[in-house]
Amino acid sequence: MLSTPMSADPLGRQVAAPILSVRELCVDFKLEHGIVRAVDGVSFDVRRGEVLGIVGESGSGKSQILMAAMGLTAVNGKCSGSVTFEGREILNASPEKLDKIRGSSMSMIFQDPMTSLNPYMRVQDQLAEVLTAHQGKSRKEAIDIAVEMLERVRIPDAARRISLYPHEFSGGMRQRVMIAMALLCRPALLFADEPTTALDVTVQAQILDLLSNLVRDLNAAVVIVTHDLGVIARMCDRVMVLYGGRVMEEAAIDDLFEAPRHPYSQGLMAATPRLDDDVAHDLRTIPGAPRALTGKMGGCPFAPRCERRIERCTIETPALLRGAGGRAAACHLVTP
Amino acid sequence: MSEALLSVKDLKVHFPLGKGLLGGAGGVVKAVDGISFDLRPGETLGIVGESGCGKSTLGRAILRLTRTTEGQVVWLGQDFLGLDKNSLREARRDLQIIFQDPLASLDPRMTIGAIIARPLKTFCPDLGKAEIDKRVKEAMAQVGLAPEMMRRYPHEFSGGQCQRIGIARAMILRPKLIVCDEPVSALDVSIQAQIINLLRTLQAELGLSLLFISHNLSVVRHISHRVMVLYLGKVMEIGAREAFYANPMHPYSKALISAIPLPDPKAERARERITLQGDLPSPIKPPEGCRFCTRCPIATELCHASEPPLSPRADGRLVACHHA
Numbered sequence: 001m002l003s004t005p006m007s008a009d010p011l012g013r014q015v016a017a018p019i020l021s022v023r024e025l026c027v028d029f030k031l032e033h034g035i036v037r038a039v040d041g042v043s044f045d046v047r048r049g050e051v052l053g054i055v056g057e058s059g060s061g062k063s064q065i066l067m068a069a070m071g072l073t074a075v076n077g078k079c080s081g082s083v084t085f086e087g088r089e090i091l092n093a094s095p096e097k098l099d100k101i102r103g104s105s106m107s108m109i110f111q112d113p114m115t116s117l118n119p120y121m122r123v124q125d126q127l128a129e130v131l132t133a134h135q136g137k138s139r140k141e142a143i144d145i146a147v148e149m150l151e152r153v154r155i156p157d158a159a160r161r162i163s164l165y166p167h168e169f170s171g172g173m174r175q176r177v178m179i180a181m182a183l184l185c186r187p188a189l190l191f192a193d194e195p196t197t198a199l200d201v202t203v204q205a206q207i208l209d210l211l212s213n214l215v216r217d218l219n220a221a222v223v224i225v226t227h228d229l230g231v232i233a234r235m236c237d238r239v240m241v242l243y244g245g246r247v248m249e250e251a252a253i254d255d256l257f258e259a260p261r262h263p264y265s266q267g268l269m270a271a272t273p274r275l276d277d278d279v280a281h282d283l284r285t286i287p288g289a290p291r292a293l294t295g296k297m298g299g300c301p302f303a304p305r306c307e308r309r310i311e312r313c314t315i316e317t318p319a320l321l322r323g324a325g326g327r328a329a330a331c332h333l334v335t336p
Numbered sequence: 337m338s339e340a341l342l343s344v345k346d347l348k349v350h351f352p353l354g355k356g357l358l359g360g361a362g363g364v365v366k367a368v369d370g371i372s373f374d375l376r377p378g379e380t381l382g383i384v385g386e387s388g389c390g391k392s393t394l395g396r397a398i399l400r401l402t403r404t405t406e407g408q409v410v411w412l413g414q415d416f417l418g419l420d421k422n423s424l425r426e427a428r429r430d431l432q433i434i435f436q437d438p439l440a441s442l443d444p445r446m447t448i449g450a451i452i453a454r455p456l457k458t459f460c461p462d463l464g465k466a467e468i469d470k471r472v473k474e475a476m477a478q479v480g481l482a483p484e485m486m487r488r489y490p491h492e493f494s495g496g497q498c499q500r501i502g503i504a505r506a507m508i509l510r511p512k513l514i515v516c517d518e519p520v521s522a523l524d525v526s527i528q529a530q531i532i533n534l535l536r537t538l539q540a541e542l543g544l545s546l547l548f549i550s551h552n553l554s555v556v557r558h559i560s561h562r563v564m565v566l567y568l569g570k571v572m573e574i575g576a577r578e579a580f581y582a583n584p585m586h587p588y589s590k591a592l593i594s595a596i597p598l599p600d601p602k603a604e605r606a607r608e609r610i611t612l613q614g615d616l617p618s619p620i621k622p623p624e625g626c627r628f629c630t631r632c633p634i635a636t637e638l639c640h641a642s643e644p645p646l647s648p649r650a651d652g653r654l655v656a657c658h659h660a
Contacts, residue, residue: 049618051454057525057526058391058495058524072568099606120361153460170610170615170616171615172615174616199549199617200386201551201553201595201596202386202591202595202611202612202631203615205594205595205609205611206611206612206613208597225524228597229599230597230598230599230604231595231597232599233597233598233601233603233604234597234598234601234604253601254602257599257600257601257602268525268526269599270598271525272525272597273528273529273552273554273555273557273558273600274554274600275553275554275593275596275597276603277580278559278597279558282533282536283532283558284529284530285526285533286362286526286531289496289497289527290494290524292528305526309509
């Protein structure tokens, strides 16, 4: 095994070099009525053993970041900036080059297992393909490893059920198959796009437990995209709050939940109903609706809904300023 | 305690399965299998449970949007399921529904003014155009929509605004009961909070009764006076909100509450979680005895052998468990 490359953090301490580095990532989509910028200058790093959460509402661009990194941006989309995996540039790389990384050291769990698994293929063929295509295993070897992985994601009677088709599994079991498929190649980097949103809450609890144990065993770097602050609190070490394609705030998980600094992070938390808050009063809301995707706008994307907005917010886009303890915020009124 | 507005007695909705071209096994899905409860005027009852528990079917059966197999629905003292076509139509003025998918529940070819006016035109055909316009504008203002928007079409609105349109349509006849079927599940968190607050306000100001169907227990806590937990077509527990959330009694209620990820990392780490094993059993072949026994952490032989009745506890709650 190669030793992990080291680099220095802003305080001069030696830390593991990031496995994934995203710099000034922009994703533009060409639509009938013009160009829409879904991701607007997003930068972040992830290291092995670290779980980064990306939280945001619809249209925040959170899923498009993962799609761009995986080389799965839709044909009408254009990505710019830089995404490096273990130091190699992978943004806009050729499918041949990406295929060497995807499915061997980088994989993804999608939200909807029914539409991401091939309905015409038995589960064993879909799983074995990962290993025969990427690791040159024989079919028999591949199926043995796949059965073992299905057992690890606790699918009962895995040796028999591996020969079934996806529709013969329940929703929770299908999501386990997806997780098994993503972990088969023992990835160093795992993306999960709303991995439990389609599941019932008791099944979600099982899947989240399973996922945390498996990624801990693999010492993988993980990026989880979700709209659910509960999932973030449960799974992540660090979190990035996204709005209108831009990072509003970034912080270690405890810091963000204890004292969110950006008005949007504050609003999002106050609007989330909890099991222990006061029900005598109304929930706090954020006025208006998430930004409709309409081309480039000047100023802070959250300004139209921000209660603390000043004139400057509508003219000048605030930069993401980095402060102490790995905190960062993009707001004219807040010091990170 | 005031007289019940709605009284549901041992309601059953069974769907027979077709034999199918390939000679499928047939059988019956018991989506709702003997549910009873009362709803008082001005009360909100939260109906919670996971997919396949029968919560939406129950809501639809109460409104007669789905045929019931057995049981009674008593609405304002009359046998609602026995009403003939004309009386049913008349009674339905007071019963409305809000759907989960806000855009899909609005006709894309109608302006939102026409959509909101539709119930009024159906039930009050003698109203003049000016009066209808006036009432539509009132209803729009009530749900926080600018009345100038009445000539626009549904696709021009966001999800949250579409749900407001659906609420205005449900409110315009001043109904006594609204069945809300997962009204906020498709909405973003910041919009969800707006709609919950709106329903709370309307409920309090107009003395409406709501059946609030949702899989989200944190949302239900914010809007309901009482909570009813369903599992595979049966009531597991029903009780007042405060008591239920402070001390859920049924092992399934406990597991449901414990499974919700809390938006608080420290509380999450400190928490002892009950994780249920396995998935929901198929509603075609529910387990013998207690329906929850296959996943219950405290199930005994008794639970596999006999079904526990829904029985009253000290604080007025009803719980269906041999061991709670």
